[in-house]
Amino acid sequence: xxxxxxxxxxxxxxxxxxxxxxxxxxxxxxxxxxxxxxxxxxxxxxxxxxxxxxxxxxxxxxxxxxxxxxxxxxxxxxxxxxxxxxxxxxxxxxxxxxxxxxxxxxxxxxxxxxxxxx
Amino acid sequence: xxxxxxxxxxxxxxxxxxxxxxxxxxxxxxxxxxxxxxxxxxxxxxxxxxxxxxxxxxxxxxxxxxxxxxxxxxxxxxxxxxxxxxxxxxxxxxxxxxxxxxxxxxxxxxxxxxxxxxxxxxxxxxxxxxxxxxxxxxxxxxxxxxxxxxxxxxxxxxxxxxxxxxxxxxxxxxxxxxxxxxxxxxxxxxxxxxxxxxxxxxxxxxxxxxxxxxxxxxxxxxxxxxxxxxxxxxxxxxxxxxxxxxxxxxxxxxxxxxxxxxxxxxxxxxxxxxxxxxxxxxxxxxxxxxxxxxxxxxxxxxxxxxxxxxxxxxxxxxxxxxxxxxxxxxxxxxxxxxxxxxxxxxxxxxxxxxxxxxxxxxxxxxxxxxxxxxxxxxxxxxxxxxxxxxxxxxxxxxxxxxxxxxxxxxxxxxxxxxxxxxxxxxxxxxxxxxxxxxxxxxxxxxxxxxxxxxxxxxxxxxxxxxxxxxxxxxxxxxxxxxxxxxxxxxxxxxxxxxxxxxxxxxxxxxxxxxxxxxxxxxxxxxxxxxxxxxxxxxxxxxxxxxxxxxxxxxxxxxxxxxxxxxxxxxxxxxxxxxxxxxxxxxxxxxxxxxxxxxxxxxxxxxxxxxxxxxxxxxxxxxxxxxxxxxxxxxxxxxxxxxxxxxxxxxxxxxxxxxxxxxxxxxxxxxxxxxxxxxxxxxxxxxxxxxxxxxxxxxxxxxxx
Numbered sequence: 001x002x003x004x005x006x007x008x009x010x011x012x013x014x015x016x017x018x019x020x021x022x023x024x025x026x027x028x029x030x031x032x033x034x035x036x037x038x039x040x041x042x043x044x045x046x047x048x049x050x051x052x053x054x055x056x057x058x059x060x061x062x063x064x065x066x067x068x069x070x071x072x073x074x075x076x077x078x079x080x081x082x083x084x085x086x087x088x089x090x091x092x093x094x095x096x097x098x099x100x101x102x103x104x105x106x107x108x109x110x111x112x113x114x115x116x117x118x
Numbered sequence: 119x120x121x122x123x124x125x126x127x128x129x130x131x132x133x134x135x136x137x138x139x140x141x142x143x144x145x146x147x148x149x150x151x152x153x154x155x156x157x158x159x160x161x162x163x164x165x166x167x168x169x170x171x172x173x174x175x176x177x178x179x180x181x182x183x184x185x186x187x188x189x190x191x192x193x194x195x196x197x198x199x200x201x202x203x204x205x206x207x208x209x210x211x212x213x214x215x216x217x218x219x220x221x222x223x224x225x226x227x228x229x230x231x232x233x234x235x236x237x238x239x240x241x242x243x244x245x246x247x248x249x250x251x252x253x254x255x256x257x258x259x260x261x262x263x264x265x266x267x268x269x270x271x272x273x274x275x276x277x278x279x280x281x282x283x284x285x286x287x288x289x290x291x292x293x294x295x296x297x298x299x300x301x302x303x304x305x306x307x308x309x310x311x312x313x314x315x316x317x318x319x320x321x322x323x324x325x326x327x328x329x330x331x332x333x334x335x336x337x338x339x340x341x342x343x344x345x346x347x348x349x350x351x352x353x354x355x356x357x358x359x360x361x362x363x364x365x366x367x368x369x370x371x372x373x374x375x376x377x378x379x380x381x382x383x384x385x386x387x388x389x390x391x392x393x394x395x396x397x398x399x400x401x402x403x404x405x406x407x408x409x410x411x412x413x414x415x416x417x418x419x420x421x422x423x424x425x426x427x428x429x430x431x432x433x434x435x436x437x438x439x440x441x442x443x444x445x446x447x448x449x450x451x452x453x454x455x456x457x458x459x460x461x462x463x464x465x466x467x468x469x470x471x472x473x474x475x476x477x478x479x480x481x482x483x484x485x486x487x488x489x490x491x492x493x494x495x496x497x498x499x500x501x502x503x504x505x506x507x508x509x510x511x512x513x514x515x516x517x518x519x520x521x522x523x524x525x526x527x528x529x530x531x532x533x534x535x536x537x538x539x540x541x542x543x544x545x546x547x548x549x550x551x552x553x554x555x556x557x558x559x560x561x562x563x564x565x566x567x568x569x570x571x572x573x574x575x576x577x578x579x580x581x582x583x584x585x586x587x588x589x590x591x592x593x594x595x596x597x598x599x600x601x602x603x604x605x606x607x608x609x610x611x612x613x614x615x616x617x618x619x620x621x622x623x624x625x626x627x628x629x630x631x632x633x634x635x636x637x638x639x640x641x642x643x644x645x646x647x648x649x650x651x652x653x654x655x656x657x658x659x660x661x662x663x664x665x666x667x668x669x670x671x672x673x674x675x676x677x678x679x680x681x682x683x684x685x686x687x688x689x690x691x692x693x694x695x696x697x698x699x700x701x702x703x704x705x706x707x708x709x710x711x712x713x714x715x716x717x718x719x720x721x722x723x724x725x726x727x728x729x730x731x732x733x734x735x736x737x738x739x740x741x742x743x744x745x746x747x748x749x750x751x752x753x754x755x756x757x758x759x760x761x762x763x764x765x766x767x768x769x770x771x772x773x774x775x776x777x778x779x780x781x782x783x784x785x786x787x788x789x790x791x792x793x794x795x796x797x798x799x800x801x802x803x804x805x806x807x808x809x810x811x812x813x814x815x816x817x818x819x820x821x822x
Contacts, residue, residue: 019233020231020232020233020234021141021234022234026141026144029144030140030141033140034137037135037136054182057180060209061180063209064138064209065137067231068138068230070231079209
């Protein structure tokens with residue numbers, strides 16, 4: 001699996017990422033680092049514990065990272081979730097969190113597959 | 119030697135996401151040294167320790183613990199924002215957040231997702247811009263200083279020429295300057311009616327030197343006429359105020375300079391009167407600028423107290439009296455009050471070097487004012503010196519094993535040295551420490567209350583306070599001595615701004631003192647008090663409450679010698695310990711019990727129930743057996759009601775009562791009465807003797 005294929009699998013925009021980060025090496029480095037970022041675990045934990053300010057920050061961080069890496073799909077769902085949590089809990093938050101969940105798994109699966117092939 | 123001669127410039131990246139930090143770091147780390155902070159508090163702590171070394175801060179908005187806006191607020195409060203440029207990075211494009219960030223002093227705003235090239239370019243540009251600006255500020259500062267000195271000199275020369283022509287003493291300009299300065303400072307303390315800064319006061323005082331420049335245009339014959347001026351001559355004399363003002367107004371350059379504008383006011387209106395009867399414009403009350411009002415009164419005072427061709431000098435008192443009586447014009451009543459208030463100071467200040475010292479002090483205050491008004495920032499050289507001091511301070515602090523701290527009121531922030539923070543298990547920076555859960559759980563509320571009030575009631579002259587308290591360290595309460603110095607602002611009146619100080623662990627030395635004190639005051643065998651210490655406590659007790667009823671009880675063990683003989687001395691010691699412990703169990707906590715001789719004990723008690731009952735109870739409790747040895751007690755009791763409060767007499771009486779029991783068959787107690795006066799002593803001659811010496815005494819006793 002190439003990096004480009006990985007981007008396709010996770011619903012991201014490879015060209016855009018290369019355009020901004022300027023090198024294949026950098027993009028690859030940070031894509032591989034993505035799985036080590038604790039924000040997703042934080043998000044799940046704080047949603048479960050109903051600590052919505054913490055959940056907001058975690059969603060916001062995921063959003064920022066995805067934005068930098070052009071992980072478009074996960075960026076969109078985490079962005080929507082962070083807006084829903086900006087001033088505490090809103091009724092649409094749980095459904096949006098589910099979407100983030102699904103997108104994160106898709107992203108993580110794609111990165112793992114890429115990891116194994118390189 | 120490293121081939122890299124110049125150190126890399128430092129950039130602080132504050133972002134809660136490690137990914138984001140490392141993306142940024144990756145873009146910049148070739149040219150710059152990167153310091154990372156994962157929340158706002160960490161960022162503040164980095165700034166606190168090395169703001170002067172940082173070339174740039176890249177700041178995220180949304181962060182845990184402390185967000186980017188709070189970081190900016192503190193950077194403003196501490197004036198860091200003036201020296202360290204901040205680029206904010208955020209996905210939040212909300213215009214109000216962006217505006218807020220710019221208002222808080224950020225230099226640039228980069229929105230996510232960022233382009234590596236743009237980030238890099240903006241960072242480089244910002245750093246270059248700031249470096250240039252810092253250099254320029256340093257240059258400007260030096261030039262201003264030089265220019266200021268030169269212009270003061272020019273003003274002085276100019277006003278001396280005027281004075282020389284007037285035939286004045288040469289002191290007049292200087293005296294008016296000093297008086298103006300003193301009056302204005304007093305006025306600022308007294309009233310808030312006129313809003314003048316230190317800078318304004320300094321400008322008015324300097325400009326006061328020019329009040330009579332218009333006299334250059336007045337004929338010398340009139341200026342120096344010894345007798346009274348004719349009406350015509352006086353009319354010419356009066357033109358000097360308007361002429362002086364016109365001269366300044368007609369200056370080709372600089373007429374908008376504050377100094378020139380103030381000098382204009384002074385020249386034109388220093389002969390106006392508060393009641394509107396002055397010249398040239400007949401202004402009334404506060405229509406006359408405060409600068410001219412002050413100089414007018416200073417001018418009149420100095421004219422009165424100086425000798426002129428047409429008059430002798432008046433005394434200070436006489437001059438004051440004339441001014442207050444309205445003989446020399448009408449002045450603002452508030453101004454007259456100020457003059458009266460500083461009456462004592464005027465004389466010492468006018469004829470001394472104080473004026474010079476004061477102007478130095480003023481220069482310092484003004485410099486501080488300028489710095490706080492963001493008009494100038496400290497020069498690079500100053501920052502280097504500060505940095506050097508900081509390194510020195512941190513090094514010595516780490517050697518002393520003391521918790522050193524700094525506390526500022528605004529922002530409410532506690533800063534600890536690295537060593538101190540580790541020792542206490544706190545962060546190096548604690549915001550709002552008095553409401554911080556962790557700090558409050560470590561420091562007792564009454565301690566915080568006492569030391570805060572002590573610091574607030576200290577003064578700039580005596581700012582140091584000392585207070586002992588316990589602080590839990592690794593679960594153990596340890597004694598600390600806290601020495602703190604309040605910091606007071608240099609303006610008048612001084613404001614309390616916080617404190618610096620240190621907390622020394624005095625636990626071990628305190629414990630050692632306690633143990634030494636215990637050793638010196640207690641009998642090592644039984645743990646009861648020794649005689650000397652018991653006596654001290656008894657005297658204290660009787661001194662504290664001289665109206666209470668007390669009794670001194672003395673007892674010893676009957677046939678103690680036979681216990682020693684039969685079972686050995688170690689057994690004898692056990693018996694003594696056993697009796698001591700029984701004794702401690704049967705007396706009340708306020709009573710004093712001591713071992714005063716081999717097998718002799720003393721009890722001192724306060725009573726208000728019948729004494730006999732108490733004695734009966736103690737006596738019964740003490741008797742019994744220890745292993746095979748039967749404990750029998752002889753006891754003498756001396757109540758203060760009968761014997762009086764003198765310790766020696768009391769002790770002697772109890773001794774005699776005990777001796778009487780001994781002679782009368784032992785195994786009972788007796789109260790002292792007058793018939794015992796001639797009896798001998800039962801007590802062994804040396805205090806604190808061992809069982810062995812006690813034995814000798816009992817041998818002796820058997821022969822009596």
